[in-house]
Amino acid sequence: MVSTQQRFAPRRSTPEPGRTSSGRDRRLSAIATASLAALLLGACSGNGAQDDSRNGGKSVEEAAARPEISVNLQGRAAAPGKPVTVKLARGELKDVKVTTGKGAVLGGAVSNDGRTWTSRRAAAPGTAYTVRATTADGGSTQASFATAAADKVNKLELAPGKGSTVGIAQPVSIVFDHPVKNRAAVERALKVTTSNKTVGSWGWMEHYDGRSRIDWRPKDYWAAGTKVRLQAELNGIDSGAGGGWFVRDYDMDFTIGSSQVVKVDLGSKKLTLLRNGEVVRSIPVSAGTPGGKKRSWGGTSVLMAKEGTINMNSETVGLGDAYNKMVDYSMRLTWSGMYAHAAPWNSAHFGNANRSSGCIGMSTSNASWLYSQVRAGDPFEMSGPGHKGDPAPGNGYGEWNLSWQEWQGKSALA
DSSP: OOOHHHHHHOOOOOOOTTHHHHHHHHHHHHHHHHHHHHHHHHHHHHOOOOOOOTTOOOOOHHHSSOEEESSSSSSSOOOOSSSEEEEHHHHHHEEEEEEETTSSOOOEEETTTEEEEEEEOOOOTTTTEEEEEETTOOOOEEEEEOOOOOOSOEEEESSOTTEEEOOOOEEEEEEEEOOOOOOHHHHHEEEEEETTTTOOEEEEOTTTTTTTTEEEEEEEOTTOOOEEEEOOOOOTOOTTTTOOOOOOOOEEEEEOEEEOEEEEEEETTEEEEEEEEEEEEEEEOBOOOOSOOOOOOOOEEOOOEEEEEEEEGGGGGTTTTTTTTEEEEEOOOOTTTEEEOOOOOGGGGGGTTOOOOEEEEEEHHHHHHHHHHOOOTTTEEEEEEOOOOOOOOOTTTGGGHHHHHHHTSSSOOO
């Protein structure tokens, strides 16, 4: 057996016939001289390649083609609620695009020095993101990360309905499932635009059932025909302690219909519908009985919904067993139970005395007519003696009972 050492032992060189060792030496000397000349030429040239160690072992061209970036959010469970920041190690950023797995784009801007890009909005919980960066010299690279899922999600209810046509007193109203403590952050994410630059303001309140609520109402009643759009860019915002995260955006539009106001005079026991400032019709009514819990609300209430034929039970509004019956042409004005509706059992008092349990009652024919004329969002303005004051802002849409200054003061950004 031949040993390994023997197998790979070097062989001695034997001069070829006619070639002496001195010839070999001359050939090696020529090669060395040529190599030295090339080295000196490269060292003296101003356009030669630089030491690759300066670019982490990459050539200048490779470093430009694959720029080095750092992203503040990393891994698969990054903390949501923070803007995404992308920094370039060297050079200048041209553009950065941050997209979700569903194709949504997180917009942002490059800093003046071209080294940093920051997203306009925060990263949302439970979302995978891809970062693609390009530089001014044509390089490009990408990175990815994902945020941790929300431990609690805050949802909301919007009014009015998307694409609806409503009356001139209808606010934009948002009721949240869970408490909102970070009110300023939430309010900054809400944007109302109108076709005629209507002046308005957001205001926070407690909804009738105790939930957090924010409404946007104009300074004055809407102008007929106004187009309104709400954009709620809430995805990625933390509600605060006990509220959880928002995990989606909302977009809603609606239109203001004709200018209608319903005036109820408790003194004359008369209801009058005005359209564009002109009287359409006046009808006799009987409102809440003065001097106790059965009084009607005063001030301004807004028609919340036309509910048709419903069961009304006095026990649900704290009036004992005063009534329990089916009622036609029911038009809800407050969460606490004030309606305008047909009340044929009270016909002897229409136009003569206020003897209802708090609602505005009228004959069935008049109720049918009014029901066909009004729409959600129409204001009911109550005046005259014997009412129990103005409803709170969260009891229906009672914000119209506040002055403009008082209403502005309810904004978290005031």
